[in-house]
Amino acid sequence: MIDARDLTKRYGATLAVDRLSFTVRPGAVTGFLGPNGSGKSTTMRMVMGLDAPDGGQARIGGRPYQQARWPLREAGALLEARAFHPGRTGRSHLRALAAANAVPRSRVEEVLGMVGLESAADRRAGTYSLGMAQRLGIAAALIGDPAVLLFDEPVNGLDPEGVRWIRQLMRRLAAEGRTVFMSSHLISEMAQTADRLIVIGAGRLLADTTVAELSARAGGNLEDAFFALTADTAQYRAATEGGF
Amino acid sequence: MTATALQQTRAAERPGYRLRHAARMEWIKLRSLRSTTWILAAGLVVTIALGTVAGLNTSDPKGDVTSNVLSGVIFGQLLLGVLGVLVMSSEYSSGTIRATLAAIPRRPLVLAGKAVVFGTVALVAGEVATFGSFLAGTAALRSSVPQPSLSDPAVLRAVVLTGAYLALIALIGLGIGAIVRHSAAAVTTLVGGLFVLPLVIGAGSHTVGQFMPELIVGNSLAAVRPVKDFGMSPWLELGIVALYAVVLLGVGRALLVRRDA
Incomplete structure (x- = not known):
């Protein structure tokens, strides 16, 4: 189980993560969705104890990762490609x-x-x-x-076979009762892989729900539901949707 | 809460991993890179080769022959220092640091593991380099120059302390790597501190030179005969270099704990 309480991270004047609270439960794949720059990677790094939060706390299995007895037996993370x-x-x-x-x-x-x-x-x-x-x-x-796994954009740049392999692996790890927390900006991938979703924008929690519930909000279309949810927080969307 | 339960809670809070786990990880990391072998080999070859050349070129029978044949360490120290930098900075350039800290989140242990493992390797390499230089350099002496002997305590002290000096420079490199994190900038800092600073500050005054590692090794550690203005004992001079290593590693440790990885 991953537990974030009021997690906050500031880079200079920018608030990258803003009092973010959520719980990731075992036995399911929980997707972590948000536009680029919404604070997903920063959050994962704080959960793994790599970045120190400016406020709040993240716990894995009930305690901060830094206090784990055998850290790699409690959590494992894929945070960057190399x-x-x-x-x-x-x-x-x-x-x-x-x-x-x-x-x-x-x-x-x-x-x-x-x-x-x-x-x-x-x-x-x-x-x-x-x-x-x-x-x-x-x-x-x-x-x-480990009982807890974090994957930051695990399918980025992979070929279809690789994407499928990762998807099946995530499902299997969750079926084994592990906590699987996976970020992606690929909504279609999330729709196929995740059970639950945590959506953030501009470092804030926008939704903590199931994939089925969120897609139902936009008549079964997860993508539309996601855009509706993040409309106010995405920095670059106006230019691509309104322009050209 | 019963005493047993309390004990169990405490046991669960204490990390299971210790310095020996961190050291084992660092040992595997160090020997699984070809660059480690190459840089160490280059350091040995350069130091011993220059010592041999110095032996061949020694003509003054009254000069400090031991100091001459150990002069290769001036270049050897650069290679060991650079390797020390890389032991830390390559973790950042490659991203390995994230995997390392996920395994050992108590960061001081990571640096301690590196210092113990790499310091030991560098000490062995340093002693091999200085004893090798001494043996090869004195074998190359012309017959008119008297052969120094390792059975002379002052000669043995010079060879041993100069080898230890190389290990301390390696640790200084490690400390700079932990502070600066970027390989190129850290190597520049190391070279600036070792070679440029003595030129700027120490050239005019040997009093300050007593505190410059590069001048310490040439005028005190490797010297069998006392050099003017280097009145401190070689052991004390080695202690000064060790102090630099301790301070740099201490600063590196504090920054490693404080900064985001």
Whole structure:
């Protein structure tokens, strides 16, 4: 379970995340939707303890991530496409992380198998395609067999096969009873993958609901419902819709 | 709440990972990069080769032969210092830092793990470099120059302390990497501090030079005969360099804790 209470982050004069509160429950895929720059990544980074909030608190399994006993066994995150050294092999990257949390070495082989990277595991990660890099990032997130998983834009730049693979993986992880929190700006992807939705705009909570309920607001069209919801907060939409 | 329950709560709040876990992670990271091997090898080769050349060129039988054959560390220190910078800054340039901190959210442990592992590796490399320089450099001496011997305590002290100096420069690099985070800017800072600052400040006055690492190593640590204006004991001079490393790592630690990753 992820619990955010009044989470706030300021960058200079800009309020990136504004008293954001929400709960992400286990056993479901919860989508995190919002226009670009709405604070999704910042929120996820605060949940993972990478960025310090200016106010409020985020908890994973009841306590801040920094206080986790074995952090990688509590939560795993894919926050950017490439969070590994290009000169290191995929296997070494995973072994280093496993060693940090006393995760047995056999788990490295297990997650390599889960993401289908066995044959490329001894190649330097800098030579990986985007899809392979994404798979290594997911393997890293899964290394501690955590109950909570965060994925920031996991399907970005993937080919249709990769997108489908990620979708099925998310569903499976949620079916195993894990908390799966996934951001995307692809509404159609959310419609197919997520059960619940947390929608934010300009750092504020706009909706915390189910996919079915939100689409019902616009006669079954999730995209229309999303645009109606975020109309006041999107920074760049006026130019693209009104212009040209 | 019963005492047992209280104990369990406390146990759950204490992190399970320790310095040894952080160190194990850093050890795997360090040896899984080819650049580590290459930079260390280059540092050894350059230091020993220059020491050998210095031995060949030594003609004054009354000069400080030990100091001459150890002069390669002036360049060797640059490679070890740069490697120290990279141990930290490459985490930021590659994005690995996010994975590292997800595994070890107590950030001081991350830097401590790096300092222990990389410091040890650098100490071994430093001693190999100085003992190698001494053996190769003295073997290259012409017959008119008297051979210094490691059984002379002052000579042994010079070789050992100069090797330790290299490890401290490596840690100084690590500290600068933690403070500056960008590889190029951090390397520039390191080179500026090591080579340029002594030229600007230390050239005129040896009194200030006693506090400049590059001048400390040449005039005190590696020297068997006392050099004018370097009146402090070599051990104290090494302590000054160690103090720089401690201060830089301390600042780096504070910034690592405070800044967003």
